[in-house]
Amino acid sequence: MNKRSHSIAFWAGVAVFLVAVLAMTQIVRNEYPFFAGYVILQFIALAVAWSILGGYAGYVNFGTNAFFGVGVYTAVSLFKATGAPLVVQIAVAGLIGMLLGFAVGLLTLRMRGIFFSIATIALAIIIETCVMNWRFVGGAAGIQLQRPPVMAPFDSYVKMLFFVQAVLAVIAVVISRYIQNSRIGRGLQALRDDELAAECTGVPTLKLKLVACMISGALISAAGAPAAMYLQYADPSSAFNLNYSVSALAMALIGGTAHWIGPVLGAILLGSTQQLLAVTISSEVNVLVLGIMLVLFVVGAPKGIIGLLRPRYRLRAGGKP
Amino acid sequence: MDLLLGAVVLGVLLGCFYAAVSVGLSVSFGLLDVPHVAHPAFLVLASYGVYQLNESYDIDPLLAGLIITPLFFLFGLLAYRVYYETFERRGSDAGVRGIAFFFGIAFIIEVLIIMQFGVDQRSVTATYIGKSWRFGEFRIPIRQLVAFAVALGLTVLLAVYLSKTFMGRAIRAVAQDEEALRLMGANPVRIKQFAFGIATAVLGIAGALLIIVAPVEPTLDRAYIGRTFCVVVMAGLGSISGTLIAAIILGVAESIVLTMFGASWAPAISFAMLLGVLAVRPQGLLGR
Numbered sequence: 005m006n007k008r009s010h011s012i013a014f015w016a017g018v019a020v021f022l023v024a025v026l027a028m029t030q031i032v033r034n035e036y037p038f039f040a041g042y043v044i045l046q047f048i049a050l051a052v053a054w055s056i057l058g059g060y061a062g063y064v065n066f067g068t069n070a071f072f073g074v075g076v077y078t079a080v081s082l083f084k085a086t087g088a089p090l091v092v093q094i095a096v097a098g099l100i101g102m103l104l105g106f107a108v109g110l111l112t113l114r115m116r117g118i119f120f121s122i123a124t125i126a127l128a129i130i131i132e133t134c135v136m137n138w139r140f141v142g143g144a145a146g147i148q149l150q151r152p153p154v155m156a157p158f159d160s161y162v163k164m165l166f167f168v169q170a171v172l173a174v175i176a177v178v179i180s181r182y183i184q185n186s187r188i189g190r191g192l193q194a195l196r197d198d199e200l201a202a203e204c205t206g207v208p209t210l211k212l213k214l215v216a217c218m219i220s221g222a223l224i225s226a227a228g229a230p231a232a233m234y235l236q237y238a239d240p241s242s243a244f245n246l247n248y249s250v251s252a253l254a255m256a257l258i259g260g261t262a263h264w265i266g267p268v269l270g271a272i273l274l275g276s277t278q279q280l281l282a283v284t285i286s287s288e289v290n291v292l293v294l295g296i297m298l299v300l301f302v303v304g305a306p307k308g309i310i311g312l313l314r315p316r317y318r319l320r321a322g323g324k325p
Numbered sequence: 326m327d328l329l330l331g332a333v334v335l336g337v338l339l340g341c342f343y344a345a346v347s348v349g350l351s352v353s354f355g356l357l358d359v360p361h362v363a364h365p366a367f368l369v370l371a372s373y374g375v376y377q378l379n380e381s382y383d384i385d386p387l388l389a390g391l392i393i394t395p396l397f398f399l400f401g402l403l404a405y406r407v408y409y410e411t412f413e414r415r416g417s418d419a420g421v422r423g424i425a426f427f428f429g430i431a432f433i434i435e436v437l438i439i440m441q442f443g444v445d446q447r448s449v450t451a452t453y454i455g456k457s458w459r460f461g462e463f464r465i466p467i468r469q470l471v472a473f474a475v476a477l478g479l480t481v482l483l484a485v486y487l488s489k490t491f492m493g494r495a496i497r498a499v500a501q502d503e504e505a506l507r508l509m510g511a512n513p514v515r516i517k518q519f520a521f522g523i524a525t526a527v528l529g530i531a532g533a534l535l536i537i538v539a540p541v542e543p544t545l546d547r548a549y550i551g552r553t554f555c556v557v558v559m560a561g562l563g564s565i566s567g568t569l570i571a572a573i574i575l576g577v578a579e580s581i582v583l584t585m586f587g588a589s590w591a592p593a594i595s596f597a598m599l600l601g602v603l604a605v606r607p608q609g610l611l612g613r
Contacts, residue, residue, distance in 0.1 A: 064421050066428075115603060118360040121424055122554050123603055126596035129551060133593035144589065246547055250428055257425055288439050295432030302426045303411045 014181065018174055025170040029163040038166040042234055044275035045169040046227055050248065051255035051267035052176040053223035057216045058253060059261025060189055062196035064117075067108065067124030068252040070131050071101050071221045073244035075228025080141050080238050083149065090168065094229040101225025102218045109217035113210060116199075125249075132244035146239025149232055165230050172230075176223045180264040183219070192216055224252075247291065254298040260308025269309050331463035332584040333577055338465070338473040340576025342538055344569045345476030346531045346549065347556035348483050352524035354554075355563035356500035357517050359408060360424045365549035366431035367525060371397060371532020372447075372541045373438055379449040386449045387475065390533025394526050401525025404430075405518045431546060438543040448540035472534045477569075479530055483523075484565040496520040500563060548592065555599035561608060574598075 029038070050068060057063050078100050079093035088096075112123040136144045151161045158164040183189045194202040195209045203209050232238040251274070259270025274297060278290045305312055346368055353361045371393060378389035412423050448454075457466040487493035495516050499506050503513045535541060556575055560567030579594045 058421075062421055064424055066424075111600070111604060115607070117421075118354075118362075118424055119558070119603055119607065121360075122550075122558075123600055126551060126600045129596045130593045130600070133590060137589050250432060253425060254429070257422070288436050291432055292436040292440075295429045295436065298429035299426055299433065302422045302429065303407075306415075306422060 018178070022170065022174060025167055029158055029167055035160060035162055038160075038162045040276075040279040042162065042166045042169050043279060044272060045166070045173045046231070047251060047255060047275040048173040048268055048271040049169065049176045049227035050224055050252040051259070051271040052173070052180045052264065053220050053227065054252040055256040055261050055264070055267040056180055056183060056223070057213075057220040059256055059267065060183065060192040060196065061213060061216050063113070063213065063216075064121045064253065065124050065217075065220070066121045066246075066249045066253070067128045068224055068249040069244045069246055070124070070128035071104060071224035072228035072231070072248045073128070073132060073135065073240070074104055075101060075225035076231050076238050076243040077135055077141055078225065079229040080147060080149065080232045083232070084141065084147070087152070089152070090164075090230060090233065094168070094172070094226050097229035098222045098226035102222035104225070105218040105221025106214065108221065109214040113213045113217065125246075128244060128246075128249070132240050135244070136240045142239065144240060146237060146242075149236050149238065151233055151236060161233065165234050168230055169227070172223075172227050176227070177264060177268060179219060179223065180267075183216075184264050188212060188215060247294075250298070251294060254294055258297055258301045258308055260310035262307065263310055266308050266310045273309070327463065328584060329581070332580045334463070334465070335469065336577030336580030337573055338469045338576070339580055340573030341473045341476040341480070341569070342469075342534055342572075343552055343556055343576050344480045344572035345472075345527075345534055347553040347560075347572055348480050348565060348568050349524040349527040349531065350553045351557045351560060351563060351565060351568045352483075352487075352496070352527075353521055355557050355560070356496060357520055357524075358500075359405070359521065361427055361524075362424060362550060363427040363431040363434065364528075365546035365553055366434040367397070367400075367528050368532050368535060368549060368553075369541060369543065369546045370434050370438065371528045372536040372545075373442060373532075374529075375533045375536055376442075376447045376449055376541070379451075383450075386451055386533045386537050387471075387530070390530045392529075393532075394529030397529045398522045398526035401522035402518055404525065405521035409514060409518070435543050435546065442543070444543060446540040446542045447536070449536050451537070454537065468537050472538050475530065476534055479527065480565065480569050483527065484569075486523075487565060492516075492519065496523075497563075551592075551595040551599060555595040555602075558599060558607075559602045 032038075050072070054065060054068055057065050075097040078097040082088045082093050082096055108124065108127060112120050112127075115123055135141065141147055154161045154164055158167065183192075191202070191207045191209075191212045194205075194207050195212065199209055228243075231243070255270035255274050256267040257270070258274060259268065260266030274294065277293060281289050281293060301308060307314075346365075350361060350364045353359045353364065371390070374393045374396075375386050375389040378384045378392060379386050384392070408423065408426070412426070453467045453471050455468075457464040458470070487497060495506075495511065496519070499511075499513045499516045499520070506513050506516070535545075552575065556568055556572045559571035559574070575595055575598060578598060579591055582594050583591050
């Protein structure tokens with residue numbers, strides 16, 4: 005297929021997906037699929053957003069939980085202070101995530117490899133500690149939230165959140181796909197392969213890293229904003245849980261980071277496995293599965309699921325052969 | 326004023342303990358460049374090993390730590406072999422995937438501990454746990470003094486080993502110039518593997534100290550990722566004497582914040598210091 009028909013197929017797929025999601029909220033009566041589906045969609049958004057910096061640029065961000073938690077608490081504080089509607093909460097969370105991404109970028113992007121990763125963990129813990137000492141949003145004990153009345157055409161709040169999260173996941177995918185095919189994506193891949201060489205050939209590496217960090221941060225925070233309403237509860241140790249960081253990274257690496265579809269596949273595979281296990285066995289096993297899959301894929305399939313599929317389907321991958 | 330002095334004294338004791346839990350990482354990350362984020366997970370695992378020996382056979386925690394040390398040495402040899410074969414030899418992307426790999430390992434260890442021991446805190450019993458010495462105004466728990474003495478001994482021993490013995494010098498040489506060592510007919514991979522074994526073996530004793538100082542829980546390793554990396558980076562990669570100094574600085578800082586501002590601000594101290602060091606002086610206080 006050429007580029008143009010690729011594009012048409014992609015947008016058609018997006019439209020079909022959103023229509024299907026909307027139809028599902030109208031037809032399906034049982035609420036459970038929406039609870040489970042929400043979590044999977046949330047992970048798709050997180051993994052895709054993580055991959056913009058971690059996959060394309062090779063900067064391993066372990067502070068996904070910081071951006072996620074900032075999204076959660078932006079929504080909580082806005083809701084508590086002004087009763088702002090969900091859309092406003094998400095938009096402001098995205099904006100603050102972007103600002104945080106800019107700050108993180110300025111502070112850390114001259115660091116390479118593990119120093120960058122450790123610095124992002126550090127930021128997450130520092131922000132979490134500040135939220136823990138912030139009385140207005142409940143401090144370490146957390147805060148209970150009452151959901152506002154649901155809007156038409158949805159008949160329950162969870163169905164609405166499910167649809168909203170689907171839209172957020174689609175936005176993340178669209179942005180990630182755009183970046184991959186644009187000059188930004190090629191620049192990021194160049195600096196990922198050899199930062200010094202990229203700098204020497206005129207790629208504005210610092211600017212590109214800042215842009216990637218801001219976009220990735222905005223998307224993660226936006227995806228985190230509805231979480232408080234989903235759980236009707238927020239507390240620092242779950243909003244800033246390190247599991248979000250490792251999940252996002254594991255899903256992206258398991259799916260493969262050379263193409264935007266990789267994180268989506270990884271999130272669907274790992275997310276649905278975890279939902280299944282959480283129901284049938286326990287949440288501890290989730291973390292175990294996460295760890296084992298991460299290790300197995302990193303060791304056995306360094307290019308992830310798309311790396312395994314590519315010989316057969318010849319997925320068009322940007323960057324390395 | 327007395328309160329502050331007490332905080333400083335306890336901080337120094339705490340700092341030496343931090344040196345003992347970080348000194349292995351100073352070898353594996355500082356000298357060998359392995360992004361070993363599972364180091365604290367191995368530490369907590371060692372504590373649970375000590376707990377098990379103490380609980381079932383009533384063995385003194387320090388002795389128990391000594392008993393599991395050879396086991397951890399073998400564990401370290403194996404872990405490095407796997408790491409070398411999968412990442413270093415292939416070359417590409419070792420950094421990114423290496424970190425992910427060790428995070429995976431840390432998560433697996435956490436869950437295995439939870440499945441075996443549950444999420445409750447565990448502690449050990451020994452004659453020196455629970456008592457304290459009074460020095461006029463303030464009290465010093467004897468468990469802290471024991472941990473301090475053993476930690477200091479352990480760190481000094483490792484520093485002497487790395488600077489005085491043939492193998493220790495070989496390890497430092499391999500960290501500086503692997504290629505030169507290869508040309509001289511030595512096998513750098515063997516030396517690195519041995520060094521990683523030592524770095525892991527130290528955790529046997531360090532794990533005993535961890536559970537002597539305070540009760541442990543399965544996810545305690547997350548708190549120690551910050552502390553250990555803070556110490557190693559602040560020390561300047563691979564500097565063992567720097568490790569001791571950096572650890573004491575961290576211990577005193579934590580202890581003072583704890584006394585002045587309360588426990589809720591303490592978790593962020595090590596990370597804030599780490600960020601400061603990374604931003605201002607990335608080569609560490611005593612950097613190469």
